Amino acid sequence: MTVAGPMTAMAQEFPNKPITIIVGAAPGGATDLLARLMGREMSEYLGANVVIENVPGAGATIGMTQGASAEPDGYTLSFGNMGHLAANVAIYDDLPFDPIEDFEPIGNVANVPMVLTVSNQSGFETLEDFLTYMEENPGLANFGTSGPGSTGWLAPSLLLSLAELEAELVTYQGAGPALNDLFAGVMDAQIDQTATMIPVHTEGQAKALAITSEERIDQLPDVPTFAEAGMPEFDMVVWNGLVAPAGTPEDVLVRLEEAVNHALESEALNERYVELAMQAPSPEVRGREAFGALIQSDVERWLSVLTDMD
Numbered sequence: 001m002t003v004a005g006p007m008t009a010m011a012q013e014f015p016n017k018p019i020t021i022i023v024g025a026a027p028g029g030a031t032d033l034l035a036r037l038m039g040r041e042m043s044e045y046l047g048a049n050v051v052i053e054n055v056p057g058a059g060a061t062i063g064m065t066q067g068a069s070a071e072p073d074g075y076t077l078s079f080g081n082m083g084h085l086a087a088n089v090a091i092y093d094d095l096p097f098d099p100i101e102d103f104e105p106i107g108n109v110a111n112v113p114m115v116l117t118v119s120n121q122s123g124f125e126t127l128e129d130f131l132t133y134m135e136e137n138p139g140l141a142n143f144g145t146s147g148p149g150s151t152g153w154l155a156p157s158l159l160l161s162l163a164e165l166e167a168e169l170v171t172y173q174g175a176g177p178a179l180n181d182l183f184a185g186v187m188d189a190q191i192d193q194t195a196t197m198i199p200v201h202t203e204g205q206a207k208a209l210a211i212t213s214e215e216r217i218d219q220l221p222d223v224p225t226f227a228e229a230g231m232p233e234f235d236m237v238v239w240n241g242l243v244a245p246a247g248t249p250e251d252v253l254v255r256l257e258e259a260v261n262h263a264l265e266s267e268a269l270n271e272r273y274v275e276l277a278m279q280a281p282s283p284e285v286r287g288r289e290a291f292g293a294l295i296q297s298d299v300e301r302w303l304s305v306l307t308d309m310d
Contacts, residue, residue: 014074014252015048021242022053022067022078024060025146028176030193031060034110034240035079037272041263046255056173059149060084061092068102072247074256078103081151081240086298088149090306099299103243104253105292107260110240111279113213114155115197115223117206121185127210127229130189134165144178144187147171151238152178154302155191161309162233182206193238194219194277212236217277239281239298241291257288 021039025031032054039050055063060080067078085099097103116127124130134141145153152175160167170187172178175196181187183205190197194211198219201208208220210229217223226234242260244253263269264280273280284290 014255015046017075018049018051019043019046019074020051020053020076022055022063022070022076024055024057024063024067024078024080024084025150026056026172026174026176027054028179028196029146029152029174030112030195030238031079031081031084031240032174032176033195033276034112034278037269038079038109038242038260038263041266041269042256042259045259045262054174056146059088059091059147059153061088061095061097061149064088064099065096067243068097068245070245072104072245072249074244074248074252076245077106077256078243079240080243081238082298082302083149083151083154083238085241085243085295087154087302087306089299090303091148099243099295100292102246104246104248105288105295106242106244106253106256107264107288108239108241108281108286108291108294109260109264110273111281112193112195112238112240113211113217113277114151114191114236114238115194115201115208115211115220116155116159116189116191116226117182117197117200117208118189119182119185119187119206120204122188122207124188124207124209127224127226127231130209131163131165131231134160134163134167139166139168141188142168142170144172144182144190145169146174146178150175151236152190152192155236156189157309158236158305159191159231159234163231179206198276213277219275219277239294241295253288260286 043050070076143156
């Protein structure tokens with residue numbers, strides 16, 4: 001009993017200093033935006049500042065490795081998606097972290113469709129235009145990506161595999177830097193989450209050709225689904241979530257899960273989600289246990305998918 005008392009007191013004091021969320025991507029992309037939205041709402045609930053630290057590079061493996069090796073006290077968390085926390089296992093032979101063994105799941109926070117967008121200088125008006133160009137000019141088209149393991153790399157890789165086409169995948173430090181070259185016409189195309197691509201299309205900086213949602217979305221009413229555009233087999237909706245280093249105390253994990261649930265019930269956050277065509281997972285599939293099972297299943301899924309693509 002002499003030990004349990006102080007431990008309980010410590011857990012009750014959490015948090016008593018700022019919390020850092022490591023994002024393995026540069027500012028300006030969907031992952032970064034989501035982390036900042038969650039951090040703001042969680043901060044309000046926890047009564048402590050939540051700071052976003054961008055550590056981009058190598059398909060988020062640099063940032064995720066830093067997060068996995070952090071002190072397991074709840075003050076350093078990692079924000080990642082299906083690429084960072086699942087597909088990377090299949091992509092990197094020497095991945096320096098294990099998403100199952102080295103992290104404790106906290107919660108799945110958003111499911112987001114992907115949008116294929118081309119530069120205004122490309123001249124492509126439809127998905128068929130773009131696919132025909134790639135078929136007639138193997139390897140000449142290029143996609144801006146955040147590197148192997150990022151969803152912006154997985155999506156064009158899967159698209160090219162399904163269509164049996166070739167193109168160059170160019171690596172940037174994040175979706176934001178890649179977009180700058182898309183706007184300039186240096187890149188022909190980019191596939192990223194709606195959070196990034198809705199304003200790009202609506203503001204006329206580039207042209208969206210198709211979206212992976214089942215139906216058209218209100219925010220992009222003129223953009224067809226991939227099924228409508230003639231490619232129903234391309235189906236990729238991205239989950240995003242929060243994890244802590246393995247060994248983080250149970251009481252701290254419970255507190256963090258409560259903060260995630262509070263954030264996802266926030267009217268302000270849900271209004272922002274609606275604007276960006278993102279969906280908050282329902283309570284029964286977003287918690288720690290369900291999110292852990294999702295990570296495990298997607299590790300196995302992408303091992304199968306990427307092996308078939310080789």
